Amino acid sequence: MSNHPPKMTAEHVNVFYGDKQAIRDVSIAIDQDNVTAFIGPSGCGKSTFLRTLNRMNDTVPNARVEGDIRLDGQNIYAPEMDVVQLRARVGMVFQKPNPFPKSIYENVAYGARIHGLAQGRAQLDAIVEQSLQRAGLWNEVKDRLGDSGTALSGGQQQRLCIARAIAVDPEVILMDEPASALDPIATARIEELIHELKGRYAIAIVTHNMQQAARVSQRTAFFHLGELVEYGETSEIFTNPREQRTRDYITGRYG
Amino acid sequence: MNEHTVKAFDADIGQLRGLISQMGGLAEDAIAQAMRALQRNDAEHAARVRADDKAIDAIEAEVERLAVRIIALRAPMANDLREVVAALKIAGVVERIGDYAKNIAKRVPLIESEQRIEPVSVIPAMARMASDMVREALDAFAARDPEAAVRVCESDSALDDFYDSIFRTLVTYMVENPKTISQVAHLLFVAKNLERIGDHATNVAEMVYFAATGQQMVERERGGTKE
Numbered sequence: 001m002s003n004h005p006p007k008m009t010a011e012h013v014n015v016f017y018g019d020k021q022a023i024r025d026v027s028i029a030i031d032q033d034n035v036t037a038f039i040g041p042s043g044c045g046k047s048t049f050l051r052t053l054n055r056m057n058d059t060v061p062n063a064r065v066e067g068d069i070r071l072d073g074q075n076i077y078a079p080e081m082d083v084v085q086l087r088a089r090v091g092m093v094f095q096k097p098n099p100f101p102k103s104i105y106e107n108v109a110y111g112a113r114i115h116g117l118a119q120g121r122a123q124l125d126a127i128v129e130q131s132l133q134r135a136g137l138w139n140e141v142k143d144r145l146g147d148s149g150t151a152l153s154g155g156q157q158q159r160l161c162i163a164r165a166i167a168v169d170p171e172v173i174l175m176d177e178p179a180s181a182l183d184p185i186a187t188a189r190i191e192e193l194i195h196e197l198k199g200r201y202a203i204a205i206v207t208h209n210m211q212q213a214a215r216v217s218q219r220t221a222f223f224h225l226g227e228l229v230e231y232g233e234t235s236e237i238f239t240n241p242r243e244q245r246t247r248d249y250i251t252g253r254y255g
Numbered sequence: 256m257n258e259h260t261v262k263a264f265d266a267d268i269g270q271l272r273g274l275i276s277q278m279g280g281l282a283e284d285a286i287a288q289a290m291r292a293l294q295r296n297d298a299e300h301a302a303r304v305r306a307d308d309k310a311i312d313a314i315e316a317e318v319e320r321l322a323v324r325i326i327a328l329r330a331p332m333a334n335d336l337r338e339v340v341a342a343l344k345i346a347g348v349v350e351r352i353g354d355y356a357k358n359i360a361k362r363v364p365l366i367e368s369e370q371r372i373e374p375v376s377v378i379p380a381m382a383r384m385a386s387d388m389v390r391e392a393l394d395a396f397a398a399r400d401p402e403a404a405v406r407v408c409e410s411d412s413a414l415d416d417f418y419d420s421i422f423r424t425l426v427t428y429m430v431e432n433p434k435t436i437s438q439v440a441h442l443l444f445v446a447k448n449l450e451r452i453g454d455h456a457t458n459v460a461e462m463v464y465f466a467a468t469g470q471q472m473v474e475r476e477r478g479g480t481k482e
Contacts, residue, residue: 210330210332211330239332239333239336239337239469240333240337240469240470241333246333247333247334248257250332250333251259251331251332251333251334251335252259252260253257253258253259253260254260
């Protein structure tokens with residue numbers, strides 16, 4: 001496993017939407033060097049939990065998060081934490097590609113510019129190119145950076161969103177069903193991309209597709225009814241899970 | 256075990272398990288019939304055993320097709336995956352057991368003896384022991400019973416001891432009756448085949464254990480055999 005201390009840790013996390021408890025006492029450590037997959041049936045809390053890791057739940061009315069969540073040992077819910085800065089360090093890619101209605105170039109450059117990561121045009125150009133390279137999109141768009149991001153295909157849009165997340169030099173990338181709206185070829189390219197980004201960024205991915213979790217992750221967490229039922233090596237979870245609930249879910253006997 | 260949400264999955268797994276049982280039954284019968292041919296010195300019966308082996312081969316091919324189809328279409332996971340892989344491997348091993356029985360049958364016409372060679376009388380007892388191991392290993396698979404699988408592995412050393420004793424008896428017999436050497440040498444191979452059948456049954460039991468528990472059975476001391 002990893003030789004580094006965990007990139008992110010969560011201890012005894014509870015999340016409530018009003019009176020309803022969505023996450024129950026979840027503790028987990030996210031490695032720097034591995035891709036961690038969150039799986040579980042709809043409504044199990046996996047997306048809710050993912051969103052606590054960069055405080056996206058802050059934007060949900062009535063949502064309340066308890067417990068201790070740390071990034072490199074630093075409490076991300078501490079009052080002195082700058083949430084905008086946090087979301088640059090912990091980037092997010094969503095289910096539906098959501099490029100800004102601007103040029104491809106601007107989509108990638110935007111975050112880097114507002115975070116003051118580039119001095120001058122040449123540096124910004126370099127960041128855009130490098131981010132698109134890492135997202136595996138550069139060769140397809142380098143001659144039309146001025147075209148609208150929304151004119152790209154779905155798979156390209158999703159890679160554009162990944163490039164946008166990468167451009168602000170994050171440490172962690174959270175992905176919430178990043179390929180569920182894509183066809184199998186575009187999905188394979190996203191999965192290949194995740195594989196290439198592994199190690200450079202700590203990655204956590206929520207997916208409904210168990211085969212995808214098996215393909216892209218090294219560690220898998222199974223959530224059920226807001227609890228973390230089992231967390232371990234992906235190869236163990238899919239060949240020899242310890243918990244009955246995990247086994248029933250992954251073998252298609254759930255419910 | 257609960258049913259799958261997709262019922263056709265259960266039907267596929269059921270069919271796979273049915274084929275394995277059927278194959279096991281044919282392999283057991285092949286051992287018994289080869290022994291009957293040997294005891295009665297019945298070359299015709301031996302020829303039937305050899306011909307019947309094709310049925311075992313055909314089921315093995317069917318298991319392979321079905322297992323590959325299940326893996327492709329159902330993407331089995333965890334215990335399901337282990338069971339499908341175990342079935343695939345067990346089918347290969349049972350096919351080999353059938354080959355050993357066929358090989359015994361093949362030797363029947365070569366053991367032409369005007370006078371009966373006495374040691375022939377103890378070989379069927381060894382065959383029953385080997386055949387019981389095969390049946391118990393496949394019963395363990397049907398019942399997904401790791402404890403029963405362990406018992407099969409433990410019984411292998413008794414079969415090995417049986418082989419050692421027959422080996423010594425046959426060697427002594429050859430020394431005392433040099434004219435019978437070529438026939439008795441065939442009997443020696445018959446005994447060796449039965450000993451190998453026991454090893455294969457042990458192998459099946461280890462796969463059953465893995466399929467049922469997800470753990471490898473600890474390497475057990477297998478009674479040493481002298482070649």
